[in-house]
Amino acid sequence: xxxxxxxxxxxxxxxxxxxxxxxxxxxxxxxxxxxxxxxxxxxxxxxxxxxxxxxxxxxxxxxxxxxxxxxxxxxxxxxxxxxxxxxxxxxxxxxxxxxxxxxxxxxxxxxxxxxxxxxxxxxxxxxxx
Amino acid sequence: xxxxxxxxxxxxxxxxxxxxxxxxxxxxxxxxxxxxxxxxxxxxxxxxxxxxxxxxxxxxxxxxxxxxxxxxxxxxxxxxxxxxxxxxxxxxxxxxxxxxxxxxxxxxxxxxxxxxxxxxxxxxxxxxxxxxxxxxxxxxxxxxxxxxxxx
Amino acid sequence: xxxxxxxxxxxxxxxxxxxxxxxxxxxxxxxxxxxxxxxxxxxxxxxxxxxxxxxxxxxxxxxxxxxxxxxxxxxxxxxxxxxxxxxxxxxxxxxxxxxxxxxxxxxxxxxxxxxxxxxxxxxxxxxxxxxxxxxxxxxxxxxxxxxxxxxxxxxxxxxxxxxxxxxxxxxxxxxxxxxxxxxxxxxxxxxxxxxxxxxxxxxxxxxxxxxxxxxxxxxxxxxxxxxxxxxxxxxxxxxxxxxxxxxxxxxxxxxxxxxxxxxxxxxxxxxxxxxxxxxxxxxxxxxxxxxxxxxxxxxxxxxxxxxxxxxxxxxxxxxxxxxxxxxxxxxxxxxxxxxxxxxxxxxxxxxxxxxxxxxxxx
Numbered sequence: 001x002x003x004x005x006x007x008x009x010x011x012x013x014x015x016x017x018x019x020x021x022x023x024x025x026x027x028x029x030x031x032x033x034x035x036x037x038x039x040x041x042x043x044x045x046x047x048x049x050x051x052x053x054x055x056x057x058x059x060x061x062x063x064x065x066x067x068x069x070x071x072x073x074x075x076x077x078x079x080x081x082x083x084x085x086x087x088x089x090x091x092x093x094x095x096x097x098x099x100x101x102x103x104x105x106x107x108x109x110x111x112x113x114x115x116x117x118x119x120x121x122x123x124x125x126x127x128x129x
Numbered sequence: 130x131x132x133x134x135x136x137x138x139x140x141x142x143x144x145x146x147x148x149x150x151x152x153x154x155x156x157x158x159x160x161x162x163x164x165x166x167x168x169x170x171x172x173x174x175x176x177x178x179x180x181x182x183x184x185x186x187x188x189x190x191x192x193x194x195x196x197x198x199x200x201x202x203x204x205x206x207x208x209x210x211x212x213x214x215x216x217x218x219x220x221x222x223x224x225x226x227x228x229x230x231x232x233x234x235x236x237x238x239x240x241x242x243x244x245x246x247x248x249x250x251x252x253x254x255x256x257x258x259x260x261x262x263x264x265x266x267x268x269x270x271x272x273x274x275x276x277x278x279x280x
Numbered sequence: 281x282x283x284x285x286x287x288x289x290x291x292x293x294x295x296x297x298x299x300x301x302x303x304x305x306x307x308x309x310x311x312x313x314x315x316x317x318x319x320x321x322x323x324x325x326x327x328x329x330x331x332x333x334x335x336x337x338x339x340x341x342x343x344x345x346x347x348x349x350x351x352x353x354x355x356x357x358x359x360x361x362x363x364x365x366x367x368x369x370x371x372x373x374x375x376x377x378x379x380x381x382x383x384x385x386x387x388x389x390x391x392x393x394x395x396x397x398x399x400x401x402x403x404x405x406x407x408x409x410x411x412x413x414x415x416x417x418x419x420x421x422x423x424x425x426x427x428x429x430x431x432x433x434x435x436x437x438x439x440x441x442x443x444x445x446x447x448x449x450x451x452x453x454x455x456x457x458x459x460x461x462x463x464x465x466x467x468x469x470x471x472x473x474x475x476x477x478x479x480x481x482x483x484x485x486x487x488x489x490x491x492x493x494x495x496x497x498x499x500x501x502x503x504x505x506x507x508x509x510x511x512x513x514x515x516x517x518x519x520x521x522x523x524x525x526x527x528x529x530x531x532x533x534x535x536x537x538x539x540x541x542x543x544x545x546x547x548x549x550x551x552x553x554x555x556x557x558x559x560x561x562x563x564x565x566x567x568x569x570x571x572x573x574x575x576x577x578x579x580x581x582x583x584x585x586x587x588x589x590x591x592x593x594x595x596x597x598x599x600x601x602x603x604x605x606x607x608x609x610x611x612x613x614x615x616x617x618x619x620x621x622x623x624x625x626x627x628x629x630x631x632x633x634x635x636x637x638x639x640x641x642x
Contacts, residue, residue, distance in 0.1 A: 014197060014321040017235065021328055023587065023600040053318035056640060057610040059602065064494045087492075151300050153323050156638040157348025157429040159299050160392060164418075167411040181296045198293075198301075198321040206294070228345050233329035254348065254429050 015047045018055045027059045031088065034080065036124055045127065049090060061087045075104060078116045079123060090127050099123055134277055141187075141213075142269040143176035148186035148210070149219075152203055153229070153236055154193030158220040158254040162190060165257045175265055183209045188268055189216045190260070191246070194226040194238035207244040213275040215247040216240075217263055224249050247271055289623060293322050297400045297627050300637040304613065304630065311622045316613045324641045328599055336362055336436075336568050336594045343586075344430050346601060347639040349392060351430050352385035352421075353579040359434045361575035361586045362594075366436070368566030372558040374438040375516045377424075380553050381433050383546040384421045387458070388414050389580035390498075390539040390546075393634040397536050398469075400631045401478040406468055413461050420451045438563035448554050455547050466540045479533035483616040483629030486530060493611035496604045497582020499633050502538045503530035510578040520552050532632040539634075568594030579604050581634055603639035 019028055032042040046055065054061070065087030070076035085096040103119030149162050165172040166179060180186060183206050195203060207216065218240055221227035226238030240246060248267040250259055287308050293301035301322035307315045327346055331339045343358040344351040356378060363370065370378075391414040398407035418428050424443060425431035433439055443451075469475055485495070490503035500508045501524065509524040511517040525541045527534040574587040582604030589598040612633040620626050 009198065009201075011319065011321065014324065017321075017324060017326070021600060022598055023602065051317040052320040053606075053610045053613055053640075056320065056606045060494045060607050061610075064492060068492055148294075150294060151323070153325055154638070155345040155348040155351070155430075156300050156323075156636070157345075157351065160349055161429065163299065163392075163395075164411065164415065166408070167415050168408055169412055169415045181294060183294065193323075194325070196322060196324050198324075202293070228342055229325045229327070229330065231330045233326060233332065235324055235326035235329075256428070 011052065012047055015052060015055055016043070018052065019043055019046070019058075023059045024055070027062050031062060035084075035127065036120065037128065041128070045090065050088075054089075058088065075107065075112075075116075075119075076100060079103060079119050084123065084127070091123070095126055096123075099126065130274065130277065134274060137276065138269075138273050141272040141275075145175075145177045145188055145264065145268045146186045147172075147177055147179045147188045147190060147264065148181050148183050149179070149190040149192060150183075150203070150206060152191060152193040152199040152223070152240065153196035154220060154222045156192075158192040158222070161254045161257050162192070162219065162260060165261055167257075170257045170261060172261060175261070177261075177264060184211070186210050187214060187272070188264055189214065189244075190219050190264075191216055191223050191240050191244070192219045194222040194229045194234075194236035195240060195243060196236055200237065200243070203240070203243045213272045215267055215271045216244050217267060218246050218249045219260055219263075220255060221251055221253045224251060227253055291623075291627065293319075295627070297396070297631060299396060300635075302609075302635070302637045304617075304626065306617070306623065306626055308623070313617055313620045313623070313626060316617050316626075318609065318613045320637070320641055322641075323637045327642045328601060331596055331599045334596055336590070336596060339596045339599070340435070341430075341432060343601075344432060346603070346642055347636055348429050349389050349636060350385060350579045350581065350639070352381050352425075352433065353577060353584060355432060355434050356382055357575060357577035357579075357584050357586050358588075359436055360577065361573050361588050362436050362568055362590070363566070364573050364575055365571035365588065365590055366566060366569040366594075368437045368568075369564055371438060371561045371564050373442075373560045374562045374564070376553045376557050377439045377443055377562060378434055379516050379520070380443065380550050381421065381425055381431065381439070383550045383553075384417055384424070386580045387543050387546050388417045388421065390543050391417065391462075393580075393631075394469075394536055394539055396631050396634075397532070397628065400628045401475065403472070403475060406465060409461070409465055413458055413465075416454055416458055420454055423447050423450065435563070436568060437566040438561070440563075442562050443554070443557065448557075452551060452554060455550060459544065459547050462540065462543060466537075469536065469540070476533070478625075478628060479531065479536065479632075480529075481531050481533075482625050483532045483535075483612075483620065483632060484530050485611065485616050487528075489615045490530070490611070493615055494607050495582070495611045496607055497579070497634075498535055498538050498542065499608045499611070500582065501525060502527045502534040504528040508583075510576055510583055514577070517549075520549055522549065532629055535632045535634075581605055581608060581636060581639070601642055603636070603642070605634075605636040605639040608633045609635045609637075609640055 032039045065083040069082040085093045099122045107115035223240035250263045289306045292303040303319035305317040344355040395410040425433040487504045570592045572589040576585040585602040587600040
């Protein structure tokens with residue numbers, strides 16, 4: 001939203017300011033570690049896709065996501081289905097569901113760990129695209 | 130002074146529309162401005178109406194040191210207020226930045242750099258009575274004989 | 281992720297109902313809200329960045345300027361965190377006086393929140409009644425601490441001023457008046473048919489959503505979340521026999537009514553404190569030392585967490601403040617407001633969660 005509308009301002013520096021706080025920075029690093037992408041790339045994605053209130057709240061969301069997301073389904077928990085579609089909405093829920101179904105089909109053919117690695121790669125690809 | 134002007138002066142001194150704007154403070158001053166509305170201070174008995182709409186305001190109360198989002202918008206809001214108009218700085222923040230004017234801060238005080246300020250009420254935060262008396266003493270002075278001064 | 285919507289309605293940053301600037305962008309279909317986006321940055325002062333590297337004597341005053349409405353509790357949580365780091369004991373009289381100051385602040389804050397709600401649903405009479413009652417509470421806070429808003433009442437190892445017996449008597453008499461007035465206003469609020477239409481069943485948030493979004497304070501307690509009041513874990517409050525208030529409706533009405541109930545509870549707590557005020561000093565000694573701690577306390581809006589790291593001279597090396605409004609505003613914008621039937625309900629729902637933008641952005 002740069003320069004197109006009268007009242008819209010470029011919010012990227014302001015959003016970046018939010019992420020520079022100690023706790024937020026640690027959370028971003030933890031998320032990047034889990035997803036296997038670099039910190040800087042994840043920061044750019046977060047700034048693009050999340051609104052400012054979500055960014056302020058990212059630490060709590062991440063904690064709550066780790067505690068409550070996908071209870072009772074080991075495959076979904078490993079992939080972080082709800083974690084990355086509901087708690088930290090980097091992906092929309094339809095795309096996440098597709099990846100989940102794909103990985104579940106894979107898990108019947110190859111060992112569980114191998115399927116998880118493939119599923120995680122799919123999620124990373126979908127998030128980065 | 131023409132008769133019309135004297136009527137205008139009389140009316141204006143008893144009908145002041147106020148809009149307040151927070152440009153980055155701790156909102157302590159905000160709630161002190163709100164407290165002026167309380168029946169104890171009763172801001173409306175002096176003919177002051179708090180609208181929070183810049184387009185029908187006469188007096189703008191500016192609270193807070195200037196944060197990045199307000200750097201351009203503050204000037205816009207000031208231009209939307211119809212003349213005659215006055216801006217009053219409430220609290221230490223718009224005057225000097227108070228505790229926020231330190232190393233590492235994101236604010237860029239004072240407000241004077243962005244819009245002309247007619248009066249300043251120091252305090253962290255000032256009492257509602259001080260805010261009230263500032264509005265009452267400044268507004269009639271500025272609005273007096275406005276049309277004649279223009280011509 | 282492009283979406284097609286009917287209208288995108290921006291609310292704010294200057295809005296007649298809002299005390300502080302914030303911008304809500306509501307994407308609507310007709311008048312039904314589909315999705316909201318919150319635009320902040322109007323109050324971002326960078327206070328955590330200012331605090332870093334400063335001695336605690338300075339950070340103490342900065343901490344209470346995070347938020348002017350709940351300044352006492354910011355002061356209290358920061359000081360108690362410092363005491364925890366440096367093993368400073370508080371005299372019992374000072375601990376009780378802290379509770380008095382904190383509860384007075386809570387009463388003022390809750391009444392202000394309910395004032396804003398009544399003002400937003402255009403019940404100006406009740407709003408003005410409430411604002412006038414708040415002044416009476418602030419008078420007592422001023423008599424105790426010497427200031428109305430930014431009090432700086434607590435210091436490591438005690439409090440600054442003692443409560444004189446004549447002041448205590450005036451405070452109790454004033455609070456009795458406040459209680460009597462509030463009972464009337466609560467009755468007005470409960471029985472008003474138009475207030476009911478604007479409040480009951482609007483801005484509903486279920487208990488599961490409240491837990492998953494980690495809402496705190498009155499917003500969570502109105503949705504039926506148990507054991508979320510940190511006063512239950514505070515030693516002084518436990519000695520006073522504090523019990524949490526919970527409601528189960530989860531709508532705007534419940535949130536406002538819960539705040540009223542908490543005000544009555546706070547007044548009871550103050551009364552109990554003043555009656556059983558232990559004799560003795562109000563200031564002990566102590567030295568602030570190096571350490572690291574994460575300490576939470578219950579602010580009027582919910583759980584407030586300070587994570588502090590200090591060095592040997594009591595300088596704050598690193599600090600992170602997690603204020604309750606961060607969670608509450610986010611939950612409000614993404615759970616409560618969605619599916620609101622009209623834009624008018626968006627403002628009232630947003631105000632009912634008692635948003636404090638200055639807290640949120642720091």
